[in-house]
Amino acid sequence: MSTLATGTAAPGRTASGAPPAVRVVDASVSYDRTPVLGGVNLEVAAGETLAILGPNGSGKSTLMRAMLGLVPLSAGRIELHGAQPRRFRDWSRIGYVPQRLSAGGGVPATVREVVASGQVSRRRRLHRTTAAQRSAVTEALEAVDLADRSRDSVHELSGGQQQRVLIARALAARPDTFLMDEPMAGVDAASQRALARTVTRLSARGATVVLVLHELGPLEPLIGRSVVLSGGRVAHDGAPPPPEGECARPGHDHVHPHAGHEPAPPALPDIEVPRRG
Numbered sequence: 574m575s576t577l578a579t580g581t582a583a584p585g586r587t588a589s590g591a592p593p594a595v596r597v598v599d600a601s602v603s604y605d606r607t608p609v610l611g612g613v614n615l616e617v618a619a620g621e622t623l624a625i626l627g628p629n630g631s632g633k634s635t636l637m638r639a640m641l642g643l644v645p646l647s648a649g650r651i652e653l654h655g656a657q658p659r660r661f662r663d664w665s666r667i668g669y670v671p672q673r674l675s676a677g678g679g680v681p682a683t684v685r686e687v688v689a690s691g692q693v694s695r696r697r698r699l700h701r702t703t704a705a706q707r708s709a710v711t712e713a714l715e716a717v718d719l720a721d722r723s724r725d726s727v728h729e730l731s732g733g734q735q736q737r738v739l740i741a742r743a744l745a746a747r748p749d750t751f752l753m754d755e756p757m758a759g760v761d762a763a764s765q766r767a768l769a770r771t772v773t774r775l776s777a778r779g780a781t782v783v784l785v786l787h788e789l790g791p792l793e794p795l796i797g798r799s800v801v802l803s804g805g806r807v808a809h810d811g812a813p814p815p816p817e818g819e820c821a822r823p824g825h826d827h828v829h830p831h832a833g834h835e836p837a838p839p840a841l842p843d844i845e846v847p848r849r850g
């Protein structure tokens with residue numbers, strides 16, 4: 574199932590001794606006693622790129638949120654880099670891209686402020702941001718081609734642009750593990766290709782990337798493994814099923830949430846992924 578190295582490595586550990594980036598063991602989730610995930614098993618090795626596919630309502634977002642400890646399990650166990658989410662302390666390693674920007678309680682925030690908020694877990698309390706942190710924010714904004722919108726309120730942006738802000742927020746903290754929930758939703762084709770190049774670069778530099786997707790699109794060349802959920806269970810774990818035409822990936826009865834029209838593709842600067850033991 575997993576791509577973990579085998580041989581002399583201890584069970585659940587890679588040959589380097591590092592635990593998998595994500596381990597999901599018999600995980601179940603219920604909302605108001607309605608089962609949504611039932612006995613999901615999944616391991617994502619450090620450095621792996623993996624797509625979670627499946628129809629609307631199959632539990633993809635719930636699984637990703639459970640990986641982060643945002644949704645309680647009714648049974649089973651989840652570990653992030655070897656620790657259960659409630660005991661995990663190294664959140665600067667994790668770059669989460671949620672499905673959409675939350676309203677933010679009506680507090681106006683600029684694009685730059687939202688992107689910089691991705692560094693909160695990396696900053697020491699009451700300390701000013703460093704030049705390196707400021708340049709990481711600028712680099713992240715350039716990576717998603719929003720440097721020229723940095724002073725604008727995020728609420729003035731289109732759905733697709735807000736999606737790119739969320740990606741930049743994850744990049745700004747320079748994590749080594751990305752969990753992205755439909756990062757392509759509402760992003761135009763050119764920006765999707767640019768995002769695919771960003772993910773390719775992150776992956777080449779050793780980052781772990783878990784993507785919830787409703788179709789592989791331009792990410793297809795990068796995805797060697799896909800996990801398909803159906804009714805809250807793993808229906809497939811392996812090579813992505815072959816395409817049968819546009820949007821013909823498993824369970825494509827998907828509603829495209831906020832298809833927007835975005836400007837030209839960004840020129841991507843280098844994205845740094847820190848090496849960690």
Ligand SMILES: Nc1ncnc2c1ncn2[C@@H]1O[C@H](COP(=O)(O)OP(=O)(O)OP(=O)(O)O)[C@@H](O)[C@H]1O
Nearest residue numbers: 604605609627628629630631632633634635636827
């Ligand atoms: N907070 C919640 N409270 C109650 N039910 C929920 C909640 N979040 C999700 N659900 C339900 O759980 C099921 C799985 O939802 P989830 O969002 O995980 O699926 P998904 O595969 O990500 O769907 P989509 O592709 O539409 O985003 C759905 O039936 C959904 O309505």
